Amino acid sequence: MKMGRCLSGCEMQRCINFNHLPLAALLAAGLALTLTSCTSTLVDSIAISPTEQSLSVGQTGQFTATGTVGHGSGHPATTENVTDSVTWTSSSPSVATVNTTGLVTGVGAGTTTISAAMPGFTGSVSSTATVTVTGATGGGAFVSLAIIPGAQSVSTPGQTAQFIAIGTTTSGSTVNLSSQVIWTSSSATIATIGATTGLATAVGQGTSTITALYTNNGATLTATASFSVVAGSAEKFTALTITPGSQSVSASGQTGQFIALATTGSTNLEEDVTSSPQIRWISSIPSVATVSSSGLVTGESQGTSAITAELTNPDNSIVSASASVTVTLTPAPEPLLSLTIIPSAITVGNLQDTGQFLAIGTYSTPPTVRDVTNSVTWLSSFPSVFPVNTNGSGVPNPGAPAGVVTAYGNGNATVIAEAIDPATGSIQTATATFNCPLVLPNLNGNPPTPGSCFAGSQASALLATLTVYNEGVNTSGWLVTAPSATGTPNVLHCGPGSGAAGLGGSVCVATYPIGSPVTLTAPAEPGVNFGGWSENCTSISPNPSSATGPNTCTILPDSPPFSTSNPANTNLTVGAIFN
Numbered sequence: 001m002k003m004g005r006c007l008s009g010c011e012m013q014r015c016i017n018f019n020h021l022p023l024a025a026l027l028a029a030g031l032a033l034t035l036t037s038c039t040s041t042l043v044d045s046i047a048i049s050p051t052e053q054s055l056s057v058g059q060t061g062q063f064t065a066t067g068t069v070g071h072g073s074g075h076p077a078t079t080e081n082v083t084d085s086v087t088w089t090s091s092s093p094s095v096a097t098v099n100t101t102g103l104v105t106g107v108g109a110g111t112t113t114i115s116a117a118m119p120g121f122t123g124s125v126s127s128t129a130t131v132t133v134t135g136a137t138g139g140g141a142f143v144s145l146a147i148i149p150g151a152q153s154v155s156t157p158g159q160t161a162q163f164i165a166i167g168t169t170t171s172g173s174t175v176n177l178s179s180q181v182i183w184t185s186s187s188a189t190i191a192t193i194g195a196t197t198g199l200a201t202a203v204g205q206g207t208s209t210i211t212a213l214y215t216n217n218g219a220t221l222t223a224t225a226s227f228s229v230v231a232g233s234a235e236k237f238t239a240l241t242i243t244p245g246s247q248s249v250s251a252s253g254q255t256g257q258f259i260a261l262a263t264t265g266s267t268n269l270e271e272d273v274t275s276s277p278q279i280r281w282i283s284s285i286p287s288v289a290t291v292s293s294s295g296l297v298t299g300e301s302q303g304t305s306a307i308t309a310e311l312t313n314p315d316n317s318i319v320s321a322s323a324s325v326t327v328t329l330t331p332a333p334e335p336l337l338s339l340t341i342i343p344s345a346i347t348v349g350n351l352q353d354t355g356q357f358l359a360i361g362t363y364s365t366p367p368t369v370r371d372v373t374n375s376v377t378w379l380s381s382f383p384s385v386f387p388v389n390t391n392g393s394g395v396p397n398p399g400a401p402a403g404v405v406t407a408y409g410n411g412n413a414t415v416i417a418e419a420i421d422p423a424t425g426s427i428q429t430a431t432a433t434f435n436c437p438l439v440l441p442n443l444n445g446n447p448p449t450p451g452s453c454f455a456g457s458q459a460s461a462l463l464a465t466l467t468v469y470n471e472g473v474n475t476s477g478w479l480v481t482a483p484s485a486t487g488t489p490n491v492l493h494c495g496p497g498s499g500a501a502g503l504g505g506s507v508c509v510a511t512y513p514i515g516s517p518v519t520l521t522a523p524a525e526p527g528v529n530f531g532g533w534s535e536n537c538t539s540i541s542p543n544p545s546s547a548t549g550p551n552t553c554t555i556l557p558d559s560p561p562f563s564t565s566n567p568a569n570t571n572l573t574v575g576a577i578f579n
Helices: 023-036 535-540
Strands: 045-049 052-057 060-062 064-069 078-081 087-090 096-098 103-106 110-120 123-136 142-148 151-154 160-162 164-169 174-176 182-185 191-193 199-202 206-216 219-229 237-243 246-250 255-257 259-264 270-272 279-283 289-291 296-299 303-312 318-328 336-342 345-347 354-356 358-363 369-371 377-380 404-406 411-420 427-436 463-470 480-482 492-494 507-513 518-522 530-533 551-555 571-578
Touching (some): 052 060, 052 103, 199 219, 237 303, 246 255, 259 303, 296 318, 492 507, 518 571
Parallel strands (some): 237 318, 463 571
Antiparallel strands (some): 064 078, 164 174, 206 219, 237 259, 279 303, 303 318, 336 358, 358 369, 377 411, 480 518
């Protein structure tokens, strides 16, 4: 036996210094290792080779992980192939994926970090490499998207059908993008579809449009197919509403968009039917205003016209709704030219999951493109199940970020942003969809899989409620303001102080995300002495009080887990003392 050399492959090798043990101990250690057939190796470090690779979409490459094992003082280290023993991960699976044997596959253009990790002698050891995906197989970027097949039909509700999304590059090569697109169904009352799987499930009789959306590095491609359910009960629409209820346009040819929302009888789901082939738009006085088949109204001459939408059900019954449009002779400057919601669709996988929409306005004067998320009014077609926060008119949740939708049930909703042009009074609208699909149990009777909106999939609600009130004797001149969680100033406006007549109340309530700092301000009021903040505010984050102001106080609602001994974490109450 060579003194000082460890037996390769044994964990015991890292615990024994052979240069400092008597021969008897070494013989005993060697016998123990032989009897236990120790075969595991705890490495000192690992390395990935090659350290970087460049692939095309769909192309594969192999990484190898090599582990280094030390053997005590004075003896050289050895290496061994640990490719199949490490855990492989990709920092961006949308760019490239890696399997358990280190085989990496290009998915979309971009760069990702490939990591290999395993237990080592001193703890977990790891190494990284870089993969750059430069395009599609055969070269070129994706230029088109298609759904295969283009149409499918099933006989009864509960049956399923698989759709596949195929991308085509500039070189003519094709790649299966089914797991990389976002799948949506135009009518949840007819069919639902797995947001990342393309598996459609029949719900009720009728035909639904299946849409696949692919985005990568700013490029967006869409494709559609149809899914028909032959038998079953056809959902009948029982009500129709038009939003907005009225608007004003100029006779100079200014346009305005109306949106039609239909409600089903049994489920109370609302569906955007603005451009449905079953709907007919009518203007009572076409010489005043005309309306297109998609609800776009155009001013023709001065006056007022009624705009009616009639929706025909499968049984030929009709539901209708009306709105009004006023046409003025004043030329429309139209500083706000258009309104867009991004993204156009959000799909979540659990109850109480949320999604953030942004509203982008295009103006005729610089800056031509502006983020107007916190100044538009947000509406939901199904507010009892998919409510949306808004900081516009009729504020229901002023402290929360605008454009955030929460799922309290399964299905989908149309999310609407409305912007009123202060110069003309005209209304610009934009729509998007929010989905929380229900993945039905499979044929073996197993429960719904994770990522389905079913009872029990709830995520914890992370909101804190802030209540502000006046603790002093002054009831006519006091004022406390606070911005929304997204920074919109003066959203929380409590008190009848100067410049705020009629805007405030004696007690104001708003909700904020847990962990989001809230800064309250008591502006200086002529002849009003500010006596400080209540104990709740002072104990959290005080600023020196001043009789002349302005005085601020920043509160940071605690992050979960919540403590019952600290009621200030989810319900914050702050009093402002005015004398």
